[in-house]
Amino acid sequence: MNKYAWRTDNWWVSPFNSREEYRNSWKLPKSIKIHDATLRDGEQTPGVVLKKEEKVRIAEKLSEAGIHRIEAGMPAVSEEDRKAIAEIIKLNLPSTIFGFVRAKEEDIIMAKECGVDGVIIEVPIGKPKLDYQFNWSVDRVVESSVFAIKKAKELGLYTVYFPYDTTRADEDDITKLLSQIKENSLPDSVGVVDTMGCALPGATQYLIKLIKSIMNIPLEIHTHNDFGLALANSITAVMSGAEVVHGCVNGIGERTGNCSTEEVAVALQILMGIDIGVDISKLQELSDLVRETTGFEIVKNKPIVGQEIFTRESGIGADALFKMPLSMFALNPEFLNKKAKLVLGKKSGMMSINVKLQEYKIELDEEQKKKLLLDVKQKGVEKKGNLTEDEFLTLVKKYKQ
Incomplete structure (x- = not known):
């Protein structure tokens, strides 16, 4: 691990962040990427609607800031969304472009037709979701998942398997599901999804370790902020071996929002000493654009991008x-x-x-x-x-x- 500078001309953070016995306990992956979901999960903020040209502009700014992956939308939502995704693809941005899909053949085909590089395939696994929202058995989840992953891989798409509400699932269900996935249709990566923002960082660490023990492929962390722990859980996941962190600009999203893209980017560099290639000088401009286009105001003391933080x-x-x-x-x-x-x-x-x-x-x-x-x-x-x-x-x- 590179020597960590807790004090420079630009920051002065806790020297305890640099303690070797602490940092040596981390299980950092070889590389870390940020996956921004502002154009999909961020737009799920009640009252937020982004037009095609607004999505394109935000995608450009995300890429300019060095965000590695952009979730451009969910093709099945509307024709407008499909057109926006296609326009973003035409820009040939350095960022990798993803579409969000259900475990349905038509969703995956639509995403492929839009020209995306990869898909996020969502399926429920949380116990409350299975028992009370979908009335699904784990066997049905396995069947749908295996089919969808195979279809996406056949179409040449980078495939992120996204069993949402992961943190409220039964451990036996997770183990059974992922073991079957590993055996029958291995995706490129798996999401650990704290849909309701209700896991402690220690629980996130446990889940990362559990899933890595089942299938040793890249893991992605997706957190919400219902208990104010979205950033803490994301950072803990990286320390535990997660390769990709999901976020939304300004932390927008359903209910209390998602992990904030700008917060996690700065925390990774300043608190953990990991240069992931994000241009921090571009984050304020990105934040302002999202605030203006969504009409969703942020508090003045919002970390990193708030107007009054200094x-x-x-x-x-x-x-x-x-x-x-x-x-x-x-x-x-x-x-x-x-x-x-x-x-x-x-x-x-x-x-x-x-x-x-x-x-x-x-x-x-x-x-x-x-x-x-x-x-x-x-x-x-x-x-x-x-x-x-x-x-x-x-x-x-x-x-x-």
């Missing part, structure tokens, strides 16, 4: 915000094409006032500064928020004649 109000360390950003943040704002920002309000201190006055090249004596600070705090309380620059300068005028 904004600080507290007076303590206000000067260090600009002199030594890494004393206040784990990532240098410039690394993410952002800037540190000092705002004024109830939590401001004298250092905040000094920094702001220096910014505007305004000189006040110490007594005036103390009074100005009290005014700033009071204004912040009155408006239950931060002061605008104009509001601050208006207060300054009381003391600067």
Whole structure:
């Protein structure tokens, strides 16, 4: 394993990430790829609809950012989706293009006709799905799966077998299903799917180990964020040997969303020291495009791409915000094409006032500064928020004649 740099000019993270006894416990694969599902799973966010030209534009930006694989859509959904997939194929992007299909011959043929490089074949395996949604036996899942995988392979498609709700399946069912798949129709890779976002990282680790013991082929991790563990589970899966991580830009998706593509890309490089070839400088632009085209707003403090992640109000360390950003943040704002920002309000201190006055090249004596600070705090309380620059300068005028 390459030497890991927990501190550079661009980041300063925990040195405990670099402990050899910890890192030596990882079972990293030879290579790791990111599979982005924004155009399919992301569009399943209620109220989100992407037009053909919007999907094409997002696919271009994903590829520009170095995302290895793009799930361009589900051909069976509509003619519009099929046209979008075909248009994306025509771009000849460096990214590998996938279609999402059910274990049905017509779905797989449609995907092939669109020109995709590979397919994600979904089948249910979670106990709640089998018993209450589909009323399927495991034998039926095996039969459908074997047929679909064989068909996809016959058509020359890279085949990802995607038994969804994996984390709520019975272990015996998983073992039986995958053993039969291995014997009768081996896919190119298998997805470990935390459809309901309900697995602990330790459970994910256990599942990866279990499935690797049954069939030693590449594994892909697909997580949702119902308990806020999508990123943690994805990272744990990589540490346990998963070769591909699924995600959606801005973490969009059904319910609480999917693992965030930009978060996992940065975490792999910065926290784990794995350069997977993603251009981190392109992630903000990608995020903005997805936000604009979907109309799905993200919270201001969203990791990596939120508007306010480098904004600080507290007076303590206000000067260090600009002199030594890494004393206040784990990532240098410039690394993410952002800037540190000092705002004024109830939590401001004298250092905040000094920094702001220096910014505007305004000189006040110490007594005036103390009074100005009290005014700033009071204004912040009155408006239950931060002061605008104009509001601050208006207060300054009381003391600067």
